[in-house]
Amino acid sequence: MAVLNLKIGDHVHYGPHGVCQVCGKESKDMGGSARNYFTLRPTGKENILLYLPEDAEPEKVRLRQLMSRQEIMDLLEETRDKPVDWISDSKLRKETFTKILRSGDAVGLICMLKSLYIHQEALPQGKQLPMSDQEMQHAAQRQLYSELAYVLELDENQVLPFILDQVGSTA
Numbered sequence: 001m002a003v004l005n006l007k008i009g010d011h012v013h014y015g016p017h018g019v020c021q022v023c024g025k026e027s028k029d030m031g032g033s034a035r036n037y038f039t040l041r042p043t044g045k046e047n048i049l050l051y052l053p054e055d056a057e058p059e060k061v062r063l064r065q066l067m068s069r070q071e072i073m074d075l076l077e078e079t080r081d082k083p084v085d086w087i088s089d090s091k092l093r094k095e096t097f098t099k100i101l102r103s104g105d106a107v108g109l110i111c112m113l114k115s116l117y118i119h120q121e122a123l124p125q126g127k128q129l130p131m132s133d134q135e136m137q138h139a140a141q142r143q144l145y146s147e148l149a150y151v152l153e154l155d156e157n158q159v160l161p162f163i164l165d166q167v168g169s170t171a
Contacts (some may be wrong), residue, residue, distance in 0.1 A: 004058060006038050011127055015104060016139065017050060017063035018146030019043045025054065035104040044156075062104050069151055075106055076166040082107070082155065084115040091129065101143065109144045113137065114167060117160075 002049065012024045020040035027034050038056040047099065052061060067075070085095035102110035116137045120129050129137065145159040154162060 001126070002054060004038065004052070004063065005052060007103055011043070011066055012040070012065050013066055013104075013147050014040055014052070016101070016143055017042045018142055018144075019066065019150045020050065023049070038171075043150060048104070064145055066151055067106070072148060072168075075110070076163065078106055079110045079114070080167045082111055084111050084118065086115055086119050090132070092118060094132055094136070097133075097140075101136065101139050104143060106144065109140045110167065113140050113160075113163070116140075117164070 006022045008022050008024055011019055013020065013063075014020045017040070020042050021042050024096045025036060025038055027036050030051070037051040038054060040050040040052055042048055042050070052063070056063070058064065087096055097112055100112050116129065116133060123129070128134070141160075145156045148154065148159045149156045149164070152159075152162065
């Protein structure tokens with residue numbers, strides 16, 4: 001069983017919360033017994049504090065070290081020629097996108113966002129993606145953009161143009 005090896009001040013990727021800074025440790029009584037928790041603050045969200053049990057397994061809570069700049073560039077290179085197909089069955093698309101979001105797999109997230117972007121661009125002017133696709137898109141962006149922005153020293157609104165520049169916007 002892997003253990004959390006966190007130090008105060010570290011920046012980590014924490015599942016759907018994206019990049020978080022380890023702010024401290026404290027003992028808290030949640031649910032009848034005291035446990036030790038790491039406190040994490042998502043970047044750019046000073047009003048949110050997350051509590052992560054000190055004995056949590058990193059794989060189960062989807063906690064990992066941030067990718068390096070080179071790992072990100074390698075990831076983008078890997079996804080450049082990866083074909084993306086639009087899943088026309090909305091139920092199957094939702095199931096597929098939900099699995100990608102749950103896994104937190106960066107390659108899957110990039111391909112998912114690329115697929116949504118290409119499909120959105122192909123829609124007639126004035127038409128939008130269905131609400132469920134927009135929600136999936138926003139969830140994928142939250143997971144991926146904070147890490148890329150933090151590591152590459154970009155604003156989050158610069159991440160999509162950067163990704164599209166690196167991987168292309170056509171299937």
